Amino acid sequence: MKYSISVSLTHNFYYLLCLAILASTVSTNIQASEEEVMVSGELTTLFRSARKVISVNQALINDAEKGDKGLSGTVVIEKAKENYQAAAGNELDLNQDKNGAKQAMLDAVNEVMTESQDWINEKGVGFKGFLPAIFARQVAEKFSHKMEGKLKIKLTAPKNYVRNRANRPDKWEHQVIEKKFRSTDYEKGKPFFEKASVKGKSAFRYILPEYYSESCLGCHGEPKGEKDITGGKKEGGKLGELGGAISLIIYE
Ligand code: HEC
Known part of the structure; x- marks a missing residue:
């Protein structure tokens, strides 16, 4: 009887200890990401x-x-x-x-x-x-x-709109652009961020959508395929359409 009480006390103790550790890591994670945001x-x-x-x-x-x-x-x-x-x-x-x-x-x-x-x-x-x-x-x-090794910033765009290969979205950026930014119910202009790993390193990733305004369409607008002033091909983009994104990585 005595034995079983001490076991359950020990169990309880470990249980509480685990909870305390969990709570402290969760709260530091939240704090870290507030600063990162x-x-x-x-x-x-x-x-x-x-x-x-x-x-x-x-x-x-x-x-x-x-x-x-x-x-x-x-x-x-x-x-x-x-x-x-x-x-x-x-x-x-x-x-x-x-x-x-x-x-x-x-x-x-x-x-x-x-x-x-x-x-x-x-x-x-x-x-x-x-x-x-x-x-x-x-x-x-x-x-x-x-x-x-600390931070990285990049201007990127939806894959089918990228002109310069150096600006191509990586897998994470591509997923966010297609699944979130391009979905009709995604709030316009809202950045998306989360913890994610980049080439095996843990990081905080943040990406901000940008849209075509009238001034962009001379080069990125219609008719698709027509040459713009730079000699590049117009994308066929429309006013207000998602045209790009600014992507930031903060390594942890
Ligand atoms: C005079 C033509 C011109 C105008 C106007 C223009 N762009 Fe571009 N844009 C380009 C060219 C050329 C590139 C490729 C740049 C490079 O080589 O990095 C480019 C690249 C981009 C990129 C990077 C991704 C990629 O395709 O390589 C984004 C995002 C972008 N433009 C968005 C915009 C937006 C938004 C506007 C309006 C606010 C705009 N552009 C206005 C010509 C233009």
Whole structure:
């Protein structure tokens, strides 16, 4: 009798211990992902804010008459910060910058713009091919290189709409795009995130859908297959349709 009581006490003890361990891991997981969701929101917003500087200045960049476009790294960073503040509702806070990721993004923007000066300032050339998506790809590559093993960002698109093979969605991105973003009841503009492994490494993954606006359709719209100004083939995309996604990986 005595023996059986002590056994059940021991059992209870282990049971409670297991519960306590489980509860503590669950709560740290939730905390970790809250921070990851916040960081992901900030970084993807900053990425879009920088790209927007290029899209609102596209006519200026394409101006054949004008030499210096005044779009140095410093200027683009300042404008990107303004766009960030307008989009996020608060200033970009570089004091709270885990792993230096926000600063790395700004450095990447600065480098891309510095390296592109001859390209965008060439007089006598109208359309130069310096486009938001090309700027974004270069910034993403530089950022991901700087943050190697910690974070990675990428501009991707639905598989059948990808122009540059370097932007192809991976399996996880493809699944989210097709099964969630493209489903009719998915809330527009809502990011999707979860813990997932990337090539065997555990990570937090975050992906934000983007849609074609009128300004995109000159290149990505109809008629499908017709050449656009860049010499590429139009996708046949429609206004408001899912056109791309910004994908972020935070390795754990
Ligand atoms: C002047 C033509 C042009 C316009 C306008 C344009 N794009 Fe693109 N887009 C391109 C080209 C060219 C590429 C390939 C870039 C590269 O080589 O990385 C591209 C790439 C992309 C990509 C990356 C995936 C891929 O296909 O490689 C996305 C996403 C995208 N565009 C979305 C948009 C959206 C959204 C808009 C409107 C806000 C837009 N584009 C406006 C020409 C254009």
